[in-house]
Amino acid sequence: MKYEIIKTDTVKSWDDKTLYRIKRIETDEKGGYIEHEGNLSQDGDAWVSDNARVFGNARVSSDARVSGDARVYDNARVFVDAM
Numbered sequence: 001m002k003y004e005i006i007k008t009d010t011v012k013s014w015d016d017k018t019l020y021r022i023k024r025i026e027t028d029e030k031g032g033y034i035e036h037e038g039n040l041s042q043d044g045d046a047w048v049s050d051n052a053r054v055f056g057n058a059r060v061s062s063d064a065r066v067s068g069d070a071r072v073y074d075n076a077r078v079f080v081d082a083m
Helices: none
Strands: 003-014 017-024 030-032
Touching: 003 030
Parallel strands: none
Antiparallel strands: 003 017, 017 030
């Protein structure tokens, strides 16, 4: 596992969804927000950072990065080397 979902005081609501902050296991670096583990692959270097939010059936995988105030949702896919 490269990240874990922090289900404490780092929760955000967006579009009637509950989103949780993520944290890299090796470095304790806090990332952005996801709704569930299906939103961010545990493989590759895919990462969600800053205030970015990924929810619904959206998925970030491979070496893709989502950052800033980006919102990825519905059935969107961000993959390969997308930034």
